[in-house]
Amino acid sequence: MEHQHGSSCPIPVIAIDGPSASGKGTVAARVAQRLHFHYLDSGALYRLVALAASRAGVSLEDEPRLASLAGRLDARFADDEIWLDGEPVGLGLRSEACSQGASRVAAWPTVREALLARQRAFRQAPGLVADGRDMGSVVFPEATLKIFLTASAEVRADRRYKQLIEKGLHANMEDVLRDVRQRDERDSTRAVAPLKKGVDARLLDTTGLSIDDAVEAVLAYYRQVCPC
Numbered sequence: 001m002e003h004q005h006g007s008s009c010p011i012p013v014i015a016i017d018g019p020s021a022s023g024k025g026t027v028a029a030r031v032a033q034r035l036h037f038h039y040l041d042s043g044a045l046y047r048l049v050a051l052a053a054s055r056a057g058v059s060l061e062d063e064p065r066l067a068s069l070a071g072r073l074d075a076r077f078a079d080d081e082i083w084l085d086g087e088p089v090g091l092g093l094r095s096e097a098c099s100q101g102a103s104r105v106a107a108w109p110t111v112r113e114a115l116l117a118r119q120r121a122f123r124q125a126p127g128l129v130a131d132g133r134d135m136g137s138v139v140f141p142e143a144t145l146k147i148f149l150t151a152s153a154e155v156r157a158d159r160r161y162k163q164l165i166e167k168g169l170h171a172n173m174e175d176v177l178r179d180v181r182q183r184d185e186r187d188s189t190r191a192v193a194p195l196k197k198g199v200d201a202r203l204l205d206t207t208g209l210s211i212d213d214a215v216e217a218v219l220a221y222y223r224q225v226c227p228c
């Protein structure tokens, strides 16, 4: 039966949503590693659509063409790398230009729709940890555990700044803080799948927590609800 493993257990999904640079990507990837689950970085899909659009000269205002690009995106996640049209995309996918582009394409309903099935296909045994903005609300509404991971805008900007510098990318603290605030605003006010904590999601504020603490907190929540 689809989405079933064992006798009657649905394949578990841990949905981790939250604003940009909250650390959800790192936390989600580590939780997946610890549980030997699959990992879906849904933001990367929106980033890939923005990148594919820029390569094809498609305007970020052109919803129909963006949706069509999203529907036939030749993307692959393998060997700790993300591939677009058969080539590794490298660090460019994490650039602020790509972040802004992703947030703009993500506001179009038909682009979101075009990525739905692709995201759900990541749900495979023994389980999935999915991170994004609407994992618990739209993509996996029946997720086993839903976490809303956040931190203050200043702490998030500081983390993102350090991450970019560590990767050898150019960054300026003021620009990063402005980008975080702009994307918070755009992601939470859009008409479709806006970023917000669902009533059934557990709030995990990582302002004063290390990544390791946050990973342990998610694992502890999961142990409480783990059905099998």
Ligand code: CDP
Residues within 6 Å of the ligand: 019, 020, 021, 022, 025, 042, 043, 044, 046, 047, 099, 102, 103, 104, 106, 107, 131, 132, 133, 134, 135, 183, 187
């Ligand atoms: O890592 P960071 O949180 O900065 O960004 P991301 O998760 O890679 O997402 C980039 C952009 O994609 C976000 O600003 C959102 O606008 C959009 N996104 C979304 O709308 N829905 C998702 N499930 C994931 C990302």
